[in-house]
Amino acid sequence: GIPPSQTLRSDHLEMEPETMETKSLTEYFNKMHMDAVMGKR
Amino acid sequence: MLSGLASLRSRHTFHDLSAVLFRMEASCLELALEGERLCKVGDYSGGVSFFEAAIQVGTEDLQVLSAIYSQLGNAYFHLHDYTKALEFHHHDLTLTRTMGDLLGEAKASGNLGNTLKALGRFDEAVVFCQRHLDISRDAGDKVGQARALYNFGNVYHAKGKSTSRNDSEPGCFPEEVTTALKKAAEYYEANLCIVKELGDRAALGRTCGNLGNTQYLLGNFRSAVASHQQRLLIAKEFGDRAAERRAYCNLGNAYIFLGEFEKAAEHYKRALQLARQLKDRAVEAQACYSLGNTYTLLQDYERAIDYHLKHLIIAQDLNDRIGEGRACWSLGNAHTALGNHDQAMHFAERHLEISKETGDRSGELTARL
Numbered sequence: 001g002i003p004p005s006q007t008l009r010s011d012h013l014e015m016e017p018e019t020m021e022t023k024s025l026t027e028y029f030n031k032m033h034m035d036a037v038m039g040k041r
Numbered sequence: 042m043l044s045g046l047a048s049l050r051s052r053h054t055f056h057d058l059s060a061v062l063f064r065m066e067a068s069c070l071e072l073a074l075e076g077e078r079l080c081k082v083g084d085y086s087g088g089v090s091f092f093e094a095a096i097q098v099g100t101e102d103l104q105v106l107s108a109i110y111s112q113l114g115n116a117y118f119h120l121h122d123y124t125k126a127l128e129f130h131h132h133d134l135t136l137t138r139t140m141g142d143l144l145g146e147a148k149a150s151g152n153l154g155n156t157l158k159a160l161g162r163f164d165e166a167v168v169f170c171q172r173h174l175d176i177s178r179d180a181g182d183k184v185g186q187a188r189a190l191y192n193f194g195n196v197y198h199a200k201g202k203s204t205s206r207n208d209s210e211p212g213c214f215p216e217e218v219t220t221a222l223k224k225a226a227e228y229y230e231a232n233l234c235i236v237k238e239l240g241d242r243a244a245l246g247r248t249c250g251n252l253g254n255t256q257y258l259l260g261n262f263r264s265a266v267a268s269h270q271q272r273l274l275i276a277k278e279f280g281d282r283a284a285e286r287r288a289y290c291n292l293g294n295a296y297i298f299l300g301e302f303e304k305a306a307e308h309y310k311r312a313l314q315l316a317r318q319l320k321d322r323a324v325e326a327q328a329c330y331s332l333g334n335t336y337t338l339l340q341d342y343e344r345a346i347d348y349h350l351k352h353l354i355i356a357q358d359l360n361d362r363i364g365e366g367r368a369c370w371s372l373g374n375a376h377t378a379l380g381n382h383d384q385a386m387h388f389a390e391r392h393l394e395i396s397k398e399t400g401d402r403s404g405e406l407t408a409r410l
Contacts, residue, residue: 012290012294012327012331013202013254013257013258013291013294014250014254014286014287014288014290014291015195015198015250015251015254015287016246016247016248016250016251016272016284016287017247018118018155018158018159018192018195019155019188019191019192019244019247020115020118020151020152020155021111021147021148021149021151021152021188022111022112022115022148023107023108023111023112023133023145023148024077024108025070025073025074025077025105025108025109025112026074026077028104028105028108029070029074
């Protein structure tokens with residue numbers, strides 16, 4: 001027979017992903033572009 | 042006249058230089074934007090190449106440089122090269138501090154906390170999580186606070202798990218482990234208060250999943266089931282099949298400890314179906330292994346053998362010798378229970394051979410028994 005702990009230890013916890021902070025260049029580029037357009041006005 | 046010419050020449054040179062600099066800035070930004078695009082579609086190696094090329098070209102725009110460092114750090118994080126990730130998140134932190142960019146510093150601190158956690162440097166990770174939280178609180182940034190609290194929970198969860206002995210069972214850990222896990226649960230609960238207030242369902246789902254795993258390790262299996270069921274519901278709302286699979290697997294684990302083996306099998310089967318849909322062979326193998334063990338607990342050894350064989354085939358395909366060894370060990374036991382002594386001996390021998398090869402002393406000892 002199998003000791004119960006041997007069997008129960010087969011469980012594998014599924015963790016949720018880490019949330020990394022992002023610094024978007026696309027947003028920054030779009031903002032620069034908008035600022036330039038507004039400045040021209 | 043001469044001075045006029047000199048002035049003209051110097052103005053001309055200045056104009057050329059600024060044109061070159063403008064061209065370089067544009068080129069740096071173009072390269073970095075391509076790096077960002079590649080990372081967004083999951084090609085982190087490609088992203089790294091473009092970001093590194095962007096750094097080579099250089100930029101005088103410190104906000105752009107900070108974003109490049111940050112995204113390079115994240116790309117290395119996703120590639121599991123945590124030492125490199127740490128290096129670039131540190132560069133980003135130094136830069137944001139020099140610029141006096143507090144929001145940027147908060148983000149760099151959050152990323153450093155996550156990276157140090159992945160490296161197992163939990164005490165240092167806590168310092169950066171606290172900095173992330175402090176800046177977010179001072180700025181009245183609720184989203185930032187919630188994210189910092191989630192990261193804090195993850196650090197304490199990982200600390201608890203890393204300190205626990207492998208042979209301890211959930212709910213029976215040393216005090217040090219329980220303290221860390223309780224702290225993790227407190228941070229997750231604090232996060233839940235904010236994300237509920239913000240109505241952020243995606244964040245709520247993530248936190249419920251990890252809180253469920255913390256409650257599981259603390260031995261609170263009913264609470265774990267409630268958290269994982271909520272996570273499952275939110276995963277379905279978003280059509281997030283990977284999250285759904287995770288929830289089914291975690292629910293299966295909790296039902297095992299509640300002694301509800303039939304329910305555990307139902308949940309592991311759903312996890313297996315989703316793993317197949319997602320074409321993720323490693324998690325498919327894990328689900329087969331869990332099902333094999335669940336049917337062993339149900340004393341349905343034929344089905345247990347069926348799932349352990351499925352696990353064995355995938356482990357062989359993936360060249361996962363440890364998984365193969367486990368499958369052989371389980372198959373040996375199931376055949377013993379059925380009185381198939383020849384088969385039992387065959388798998389026991391294969392298990393012994395793999396244990397020797399992988400240097401698994403405890404596996405070798407149990408195989409010899």
